[in-house]
Amino acid sequence: MSKDTTVRSRVDSRLKADAETILNGQGITMSQAINLMLRQVVIQNKLPFDMEGAPKLNARAQALCDAYDAGVIPTTEYPDTKAFFASLGIN
Known part of the structure; x- marks a missing residue:
């Protein structure tokens, strides 16, 4: 290679x-x-070592991750970056 x-x-x-x-x-x-x-x-197909000692999520961040995983937080898909930026008001 x-x-x-x-x-x-x-x-x-x-x-x-x-x-x-x-x-x-x-x-x-x-x-x-x-x-x-x-x-x-x-x-x-992953990091070749454990991530022990990596920063832990605080309670709020963990709750948001759990809600996202449970499908409680809606997500929006965009066909491309132009549409995404437009949704943010960035031209």
Whole structure:
């Protein structure tokens, strides 16, 4: 598979330095690590690690998610972005 595109991301400089130190100790570069992670995303069809420690929804946000999942909150579909922006009054 040829590498024909670039992925850019802004991260905290300390996080990057700490990660590079660990990765270099494993004998791989940051670019190789990112490629490995992306391949696993495709293979597993999900993030290749648990999201434990991720921020939890507050009670209001959880209630809104639950209501949406239950079909209580109506949704509107638009044929394209132009129609969506028009519904918001953005031309």
